[in-house]
Amino acid sequence: MESLSGLTAFVRAVELGSFVGAAQRLRVSPSAIGKSVARLEESLGVRLLNRSTRHLSLTEAGELFYARGRRVVQELEEAQTELLAQREAPQGRLRISSPALGYRMLVPILPEFTRRYPRIELDLDFSDRMVDVIAERMDAVIRSGDVVDSRLKARTLGSFRLVLVGAPAYFAEHGTPGTPEQLRNHACLFYRFHSSGQVQPWTFEGREGLPALELPGTLTFNNIEALIGAAISGLGIAYLPDFAVGQYLRDGQLQSILDDRLMAGGTFSLLWPGSRQPLPKLRAFVDFLAEHLVLGP
Structure with missing residues (x-):
């Protein structure tokens, strides 16, 4: 514990540029900070700080020790924060x-x-x-x-599939594609990714090794809600996550096609x-x- 106290005093003194600043942060006297650092230097057998009346600077050994010591102090503080927080209800x-x-x-x-x-x-x-x-x-x-x-x-939170959907009125007027190749004769509604600016490709099982289908991009959106709305309005066929259109498939506003040729999907994850x-x-x-x-x- 004495070593940890000296390490904390040393790290705070370097961060704040003085024993006075470290003392204020740790709520002790400047002399206590100076003594803790001196004892740490004695135990290590090296000088960590060059001291003057107005300035502290790291020695070569001090620079090496500070780089490692700072991480130790940070980990210790986070562990203390976590233990204290566990005693409280999430808030x-x-x-x-x-x-x-x-x-x-x-x-x-x-x-x-x-x-x-x-x-x-x-x-x-x-x-x-x-x-x-x-x-x-x-x-x-x-x-x-x-x-x-x-x-x-x-x-990981869960997985989803991608489905091709269109409004029943659209299929009644233009016919229902029976193969991916027949999509060339239909209005295709595409999604453009914000991050890359690339248009999302439509992939089909059984076409591995074949050239990508060149489909007519009637409309392209950078918002999936707008894409769903366009499909419901009968503007064409859209390639969408199944969870996003489940309700519209159930109530008949949309119907899916080529389900046996679509295997693409993905997962959602929570990151911190x-x-x-x-x-x-x-x-x-x-x-x-x-x-x-x-x-x-």
């Missing part, structure tokens, strides 16, 4: 970002969440742009696809910064979504 503001379509997944289960955790204040951002979890200080984000950011921890342990409010949200979120048509 506080929770900032969550989700794809724009995410409200279809979340809104139906939010009443149960707010009933179970009345002290958690949810701040929900529904947007198709790629949110930087750490830079924008989000507590967590919901994303589809593979997790490629090594700074983040992840928990991996540099720290999740606080109880985030852990409660993660566990709740994993338990209650239902995808599929």
Whole structure:
């Protein structure tokens, strides 16, 4: 414990530039900080700081020790924060970002969440742009696809399939495609990804190794809600996640085609910064979504 006290005093003195600043942060006297650092230097057998009346600077050994010591102090503080938080009920503001379509997944289960955790204040951002979890200080984000950011921890929430859908009136007027190739004679409604600007490709089982189908892009959208609305309005055929159109398939506003040729899909995951342990409010949200979120048509 003496070594940890000296390490904390040393790290804070370097961060704040003086023993006085470290003393104010740790609520002890400047002389106590100086003595703790001196004892640490004595135990290590090296000088860590060059001292003057107005300035502290790191020695070569001090630079090496500070780089490692800072991480130790940070881990210790986070562990203490987590232990203290565990004694309290989950509470506080929770900032969550989700794809724009995410409200279809979340809104139906939010009443149960707010009933179970009345002290958690949810701040929900529904947007198709790629949110930087750490830079924008989000507590967590919901994303589809593979997790490629090594700074983040992840928990899989569920999987979905992609389906081709159109309005019954559209198929009554233009006919129903029986093969992927027949889609060339139909109005195709495409989705453009915000992050890359690329149009989402339509993939079909049994066409591996064949050239991609060149389909007529009648309309292209960067918003899935608009794409769904266009399909319901009879403007053409759209390629959409099954959970997003399940209600419209059930009530007859849309019908699916070529189901036996479509195998593409994906997963949704909840991601949060991996540099720290999740606080109880985030852990409660993660566990709740994993338990209650239902995808599929």
